[in-house]
Amino acid sequence: MTLTLGLAALTVLDTAPMQHVDLAEKHGFDTIGIRLMPAAPGTTAYPLHEDKQGLNELVRRLDDSPVEVFDLEIIRLAADFDPADYVPLLEAGAQLGAKAVLVGGDDRDRARLTDSYARLAELCANYGIVASLEFMPWTAVPDARAAIEIVSAADGPARSVLVDALHTDRSATTLEDLASIPREWLHYAQMCDGSTPAPTDDAELIRHAREERLVPGTGGIALADIWSTLPAGLPVSIELPNEPLRRAVGTDAWLKRLVEATRAVLA
Template identity: 85%
Template sequence: MSAPLGLAALTVLDTAPLQHVDLAERHGFDTVGFRLLPAAPGTTAYPLHEDPAALDTLVRRLADSPVEVFDLEIIRLGADFDAAAYEPLLEAGARLGAKTVLVGGDDRDRARLTDSYARLAELCARYGIVASLEFMPWTAVPDSKAAVEIVAQADGPARSILVDALHVARSATTLDDLAAIPREWLHYAQMCDGSVPAPTDDAELIRHAREERLVPGEGGIALADIWATLPADLPISIELPNEPQRRAAGTGPWLDHLVAATREVLSGPRRSVAPAGRGQLLR
């Protein structure tokens, strides 16, 4: 059974949800992800939870589509986190049939961050959605070990860790660390490639993650090794913002290329892995 492929919000962030579904249908994606809340102040998002008419229209469109909504973005866990403030987003997500919401950890107080995640996971469970905590090297959850430590403190079925290939390669995460994540905490993973050498400062790490990801197989991340460690049927979200490449090729051909390149990586042989440490998953 091949893993379902999703068209992530960030890959076509300038595309509104209805057109996002159209693109997914035309170019071989099984699922979509929508960004309802901005990743940073002033950046693009589509707050469907604040627009009942737009939400109703999208729900009707999805009823006639083979494409399903998989993930929503993004809930950030800061020092002033209030889980109840996100109920409208989760209510909208439940109407859309979303399976998971992406969670970022920004609070440097580990105890408070852990409590915030536990409270969010509990709330998500009421809506049939899991809280997928994503480790990112510049955040308060810098690697998979930190994510496991935080998620382990929450109870119930809504616990989840999101594995993003770019963050695996650019953090202290090893293949053994990935293998140690409980299978029931893995609901999807994000696919892309990245340049070599990797940036060393946070500002460039963030810029690459948001603007300069590479097509699978065209960068330096040993993607086949990562996916050989993850469950074979784990849903994949292709998160690959790269506007220069997209404009040069045209959105349609570029998305076709992303799907084909991802499938090729998934069917390819396992590659060798360098010793553990930051950047160890590079060819």
């Protein structure tokens, strides 16, 4: 079965979307992810939903490319979440042909967070985009069981859970939990490896996730076990920020290594 590979936004976050497409083409990626909104205040993002000219230029570039946009980042569900705030992002995503938007849960009020996710999923469905709720151990959606509970409360075709290898390994998630996610909720998964032992405090968990992921097969995550619970042929997004390792060999050699290592792990 052909493996669909994506080049996640975070892997080359210093690279603008037009050049991101160039890298994906050069190294055999099928899709890319674009970070339109920052993961944290002051961090890098490319707000094409606020730049009509830039958005149109990227659409034209994609029209001439085999590479497609798969996912957009990032919508955070906080206490003050209002789905109307994200209409411009989703409109841009629809213009780009995006299939998913990555969603993070930051609201510790579970009932309100669940309602926010349901309203976002309803909105996303209008644009043909799924709302992929990612569980991360330091957030209000700390593991797969929490994600399943929240997504279960939503209706319609836009329900989605995002499995990230690093967060799976560093949360209370079990292989049985992954296997229990409804197959129709799985639209892609994020690939990387990680060091062992894993950090135990939130600050280090976040730093590792954003700066210190490892090449598949070089860390301590049981990647083959994780992927054995997921549907065959599920698209894979390589999310692997590690600037010291990338700089040491150069971006081209780095991406070549990530592609080869991912294919080897999933063979």
